[in-house]
Amino acid sequence: MLRITSPANEKVKRVRALLEQRKARQAYRQMVLESPRLIDEALRFALRHPDYRLAFAFYAEPTPRAQETLARLQAAGVPCYEVTPAILRMCTDAETPQGLIAVAPIPELPWPAAPTFLLLLDRVQEPGNVGAVLRSAAAAGAEGVLIPPGTADPWHPKAVRAGAGAHFVLPVRRISWPELPQQVEGTALWLATPEGERTYWEVDWREPVTLVLGGEAAGPGPQVRSLPHRTVRIPMARGMESLNVAVAAALLLYEVARQRGWGRVAGSEGG
Template sequence: MALISSPANHHVKWLRSLAESARHRRRERSFVIEGVRLVTDALTAGAEVRLVLYAPDQLATTTAGTALLNRLRHLPHCFPATPAVIVAAADTEQPQGVVAAVTWPELPPRPGLRLVLDAIQDPGNVGTLLRSAAAAGVGLVMCAPGTVDPFNPKVARAAMGAHFLVPLRVSPWETIRAELQSYTVYAADSAGQQPYYAVDWRQPAALIVGNEAHGLSEPARALAHQTITIPMSGSIESLNAGVAGSIILFEALRQQTVAH
């Protein structure tokens, strides 16, 4: 198969449009991932691949890259390209030789904690929370209005494959309220009513993590049965959303693990 050598190739244009436009991602129900580890994890998780561009010589410089190269050569919709084409298609400045588009995973909700991201704007925080949610066994993550698109390329990089492991929805508040009817809803707040570790996370529960700058939205406060806080010493008043949410998620996992 001939190498794609033109940055103006239609595959490159489609990948760039998908990376840059949330509307295009919604229409195509697909998103862009890049890098040897992330693309490998996606394939291992059974992701539906729409398109892959890869630079054979670049991938062949590492053991992991060579293993991925051997897989891509036998898959449909995978095209070798020059490093310059990969740079043109990628969202990062120094890509690792592979860029892919995959279909949104449609994982059904599972039993366990519900996590609501309330207007969280930083892609790094959203990616961190998705990765922590996957590691902590969260049954469903819901992105409330105002939250950055969870299929943004920066979120995908920060989540490091969590999109393929944890059920994820982008939902209006009406849908979130309906989903959480049978759950006790806790909202993280620096001025919360009780410490996060005093909650019984073994019961059906949901956690809302609010916006980095403005905290909880009005719909989130209206939905929460109780606010919880992370006690801190010294003059630090708050943690970033990714860290705070992760601390609480792993306390929930600890309690559930001890219970069993």
């Protein structure tokens, strides 16, 4: 039986680093999966991509749901280590841990050759909001998400949890500011702002577009605004200044999908 009892174990240190340090996630190209559902998504991704293999898993007093996933991990040949409950608590910050975590490679999904529906997150600093936006973007059929400097790490544990599997279906690309013009070339740049010139249902979203969402406090920054762009707004009742960025993203993304007939084509209406 594979068992770890010491917090000084190198694998325990690896998990802690991946949880706490962006530079560790970038260096190792790995992330921590903190629920059976996410681990199952990773295992399904591995079936479609033979070169993708989970690194290892920790378990301690797993729930019945986690035991099912643990059995699938073991059947797939993933090294699974029993750890003490105290060590497992050190290796997750999930509010309701289920007794099982795994370390997996960050998926490398191909970027679309000529994208027509991109999302750019500019200065969105809360990882949970980044993950929630990715979840909506994947559900609405976005083709890719651009992450420039100043935005929270999309592979932060909170972002991965909030993404609910989006990281395994939606290409996410970190970019530098000098790369931005090339990345959005061929698309109309629409910035979501409270003072936007058009309401979001007045925009023709059927053309190739890059939708830009900024932080709730300041909105998109000067690097994005320096490019040719137009602005779009979500009307709000008197006295309200802004929406949570994840809520705003869902409204805008699904208007794009509605205009393109994506829900009817995909057969996803009502789901």
